[in-house]
Amino acid sequence: QVxxxxxxxxxxRPSETLxxxxxxxxxxxxxxxxxxxxxxxxxxxxxxxxxxxxGTTNYNPSLKARVTLSVDTSKNQFSLKLTSVTxxxxxxxxxxxxxxxxxxxxxxxxYYYAMDAWGQGTPVTVSS
Amino acid sequence: SSELTQDPAVSVALGQTVRITCQGDSLRRYYASxxxxxxxQAPVLVIYAKNNRPSGIPDRFSASNSGNTASLTxxxxxxxxxxxxYCNSRDSSDNHVIFGGGTKxxxx
Numbered sequence: 001q002v003x004x005x006x007x008x009x010x011x012x013r014p015s016e017t018l019x020x021x022x023x024x025x026x027x028x029x030x031x032x033x034x035x036x037x038x039x040x041x042x043x044x045x046x047x048x049x050x051x052x053x054x055g056t057t058n059y060n061p062s063l064k065a066r067v068t069l070s071v072d073t074s075k076n077q078f079s080l081k082l083t084s085v086t087x088x089x090x091x092x093x094x095x096x097x098x099x100x101x102x103x104x105x106x107x108x109x110x111y112y113y114a115m116d117a118w119g120q121g122t123p124v125t126v127s128s
Numbered sequence: 129s130s131e132l133t134q135d136p137a138v139s140v141a142l143g144q145t146v147r148i149t150c151q152g153d154s155l156r157r158y159y160a161s162x163x164x165x166x167x168x169q170a171p172v173l174v175i176y177a178k179n180n181r182p183s184g185i186p187d188r189f190s191a192s193n194s195g196n197t198a199s200l201t202x203x204x205x206x207x208x209x210x211x212x213x214y215c216n217s218r219d220s221s222d223n224h225v226i227f228g229g230g231t232k233x234x235x236x
Contacts, residue, residue, distance in 0.1 A: 035225065045163075045171065045214055047225040058223050094170055100218075103159070103178055110193075113218045113225065114161035114176035121170050 002027035004095050004119035012126045018082040022095030022119060029053055029076045033098035035115060036069065036080045038091040046091075050098055051078055085126045092121040130154070130219040132228035139234040140205045148200045148231045150215030158217035160198035162191060165212045165230075174213075175200060202233075210235045 008020035022034065036048040049059040051069040059067050063082070071078040082089060096115035104110050132152040140146035150160050159178045163171035173182050175191040188206075192199045202209055215228040 037227075044230045045216075045227040047227060050225065058225075060224060099176060101177065110159050110178065111157055111218065111222075112159040112161065112177035114173055114216065115163075115171075116173050116176065116182060118170040118172070 002097060002117045004097065004117055006093060006095050006119045006122040008093075008122060008124070010123055010125060012085050012124065014086050014126060014128055015084055016126075018080070018085050018089065018124060018126075020080045020093055020095075020122065020124075022078050022080075024076045024078075024097075027097075029071065029078060030073050033100070034071070034078045035096045035098055037094045037096060037115070038089075039094070039121075040088075040091040048080065048082075048093075087126050090124060090126045092123050094121045095119045130221070130224065130226055132160070132215050132217065132226050134213075134215060134228035134231045136229065137232045137234065139236055140202070141236050142207060143204055145201065145203045146205055146233065148202075148213050148233065150198045150200075150228045151196055152217070152226070152228075153196055154217050154220045154226065155193065155196050155198050157220070159193060160191070160215040160217050162189075162198075162200045163214045163216065164209075165214065166210075171214060205235055207235050209233065 003025045005023045030053045033050045035050040051057045066083045068081040097117040099114045099116040102111045162175040165171040179191045212230045214230045
């Protein structure tokens with residue numbers, strides 16, 4: 001069963017760059033898409049972006065200018081960099097594995113998307 | 129549209145059935161996935177791909193879809209089901225991922 005573990009500094013000063021790494025065990029990172037999600041205290045989930053093992057990425061438009069995702073298949077890891085952080089970036093950051101596909105016929109076809117494995121999350125605080 | 133809308137809070141009596149809904153244009157093309165999140169814990173996937181439950185998720189959890197609305201139904205609700213529930217899908221452009229705002233389920 002695949003397991004994910006986030007790691008990185010928990011405290012940053014405003015304007016610094018947040019760098020987090022997600023280590024995947026029990027499975028290969030060389031398949032599937034992998035996502036980052038964050039959750040400010042008491043608030044909902046916000047998708048940050050996703051990356052495929054080839055380096056193909058999708059980013060949340062609201063964060064795209066500050067986010068870079070990368071993948072290291074040799075280490076079975078993928079990483080997040082978020083530049084110019086502010087207090088608004090204070091949150092628990094999660095990594096997750098994407099699951100997607102389609103079901104149906106030519107008449108009735110639906111796609112599906114989910115995140116079926118999550119890391120435990122790592123808290124990040126931005127404070128001066 | 130790139131939004132999924134959920135009711136902020138729902139309550140249910142112990143042992144009864146509750147339905148949590150999620151609305152959005154993308155749900156006309158995507159089955160919603162559903163996550164349960166208890167305080168201090170990571171979200172857990174409970175339903176995906178129309179009405180599939182990952183291993184370990186009880187069959188008290190089920191899902192349905194109609195038009196732009198997806199529903200998560202919990203039958204015989206237990207005290208341990210009290211949690212926040214989030215729906216999720218790709219957006220209509222297929223390029224981005226979106227979450228509903230979450231529904232806090234209270235078991236009375």
